[in-house]
Amino acid sequence: MSSTLGKKLLMALTGLFLVIFLVVHLSGNLQLLLNDEGRAFNVYAKFMTTNPLIKTTSFILYAAFIVHIIWAIILTVNNKKARPVGYAKTSASTNSTWSSRNMGILGTIIFIFLVIHLKNFWYVMHWGPIDMVKYEGQEYRDLYATVDMAFSQLWYVVLYVVAMLGLMFHLYHGFSSAFQTLGLNHVKYNPVIKFVGVAFAIIVPAMFAAIPVIIYFKNF
């Protein structure tokens, strides 16, 4: 784990774990679009913050985020040190994709969004202040109202969409790159990995970004 290969292996494993998390997160978010004034979403949010199995998994998730971010910083610093004097003229666009060369910048965009996002929703959900609603005698935190209000602010919707664009390009390279780092490069599987990776990179961030846009125009 101390070698460059070991560090990259950790990046690939945590990266793929975070990819799975995106699917779970998205499936939860899509409930925001149901026409039930947020009931399904609020019930789901309570389940996600109280179920012991989910809570345990969420700690693995926090760890995966932290490892992915810190190891990215260590690797980037190390990679910069490997070329102390740069070139006067480069033509990198002829031999590699833009996203593959800018994973750090794309990751930073996602990180900035993540901090604001956690403060607005995750922190509020756990420690408030937040309104309560009652469904059939049971009390629920009205996270839907919080989200609804946030998504009515234009700056937040713009930030959300920009971050999802960043995520799109991050995944465009990251998804298939993770498999290469894990040692999977095979004529039989490469087209599948490439296709799934590109489809995932486009569809998932686009669906994430669509939610705040739809809610913004609904409240407009």
Added chain:
Amino acid sequence: MKITLKVWRQKNAQDKGGFKTYQLDDVSPDMSFLEMFDVLNEQLLKKGEDPVHFDHDCREGICGTCSMYINGKPHGPKQTTTCQLHMRSFSDGDTIVVEPWRAQAFPVVKDLVVNRSSFDRVIQAGGYVSVNTGGVPDANEIPIPKKIADEAFDAATCIGCGACVAACKNASAMLFVSAKVSQLALLPQGQVERKTRVEKMVSQMDEEGFGACSNTGACSAECPKEISLENIARLNREYLSAKSSSDNV
């Protein structure tokens, strides 16, 4: 052809260095890029100036010595070595920027000459097969499938020029190391030292100060021998399997 050259000049490893511009008025399109430098150096010598130092040896594309970063690409616009690049690949009146390989592990010696001993030390760490002397084995005594032999040969075509390091945004040596690990890991002769080899070579690679692999693919795209990225995946596999099962703690 009229060519304007912007060449990196650096007296020694300590010197800061900088670009110097030279004009060449009568360049033949059939000259190789190195021959153009020979012409330039003759002019400089006649004027009593220090000629541009650059590495070259076989001049037939098989030794990997001619390291030049030409117009933002190692070995210039064609996917070949600098000695096999001809002036017909450029247009009359072009300005060409020539720089040395840039990497912590490839320190500049003078002008365009860099010290690539770090590659040698990676090979010394494990890029070999130990054999006991004895009678010459019969040909075809060890059966090797054609496909495996071809894969090993493709990896073995790496000439260690360092274009992969020069092209990589992280100055990573993964393509070089992976080719050298692959050619031996694929063949029966390489099995005895298979695990220790990959562990030692990767550890030496890190020690030399090469960066990590971001899988941009720039190395393979610029490699004059078209070494495939499959080798890097194989290196990752070899390393993972060695680390999880070898006796070295």
